[in-house]
Amino acid sequence: MSSARAESSLQVYVVRYGPGSELLGSLQAFVKERQLKAPFIMTCVGSVTSAKLRLANATATNLNEIIQLSGRYEIVSLVGTLNPDAHLHICLSDSKGKTVGGHVMGNLQIFTTAEVVIGEAVDLQLTREMDNITGFPELVVQPHP
Structure with a gap:
């Protein structure tokens, strides 16, 4: 199994999303608007009323381990x-x-609310490529072109 390692400078962004927003989509829009190449979550606090999660037993061919939550969650x-x-x-x-x-x-x-601190490794680019061993797209770290 290979490992990815690299060093980079850090840029930090702080965002807050309000009631009714969809968090994942909001974060992806933020990243796209700013053309971030190596963004990651540093911390997040808030609450949600629903979530769709894949659990640990799921594999690329067995996605039956998905749950849909509804209610108030921190x-x-x-x-x-x-x-x-x-x-x-x-x-x-x-x-x-x-x-x-x-x-x-x-x-x-x-x-x-969702208060999110996003970091970006400004000297890097993060992508994903299919891994034949895991069956999932896995992280690839490269220098930022």
Whole structure:
């Protein structure tokens, strides 16, 4: 298995999205508008009323491990890269503090707010290429052209 390693300068952006916005789509629009080449989530707090997540048992050929959440959830953690094929993982907690997490598939409807700090490795470019071993598009790190 290969590994990706590189160094870069850092640019930081802070954004806030309000009630009713869809978080993943909003983040992807932000990245596209600013033409960011190596963006990633540094931190995020807020809440959502729905989420579609792929769980750990899913494979490229078995996507049955997808759940659709509906209700009020606090964003406990959101991490990952925001290149065109975003790879984000989220941890959410319900009204009793019970947590659930997984790979973000979309439908992150914001309840009250989402305060997001986005970093960009300005000297790099992040892309994804299909990996024959995992069956998923995996991260490729390259110098920014």
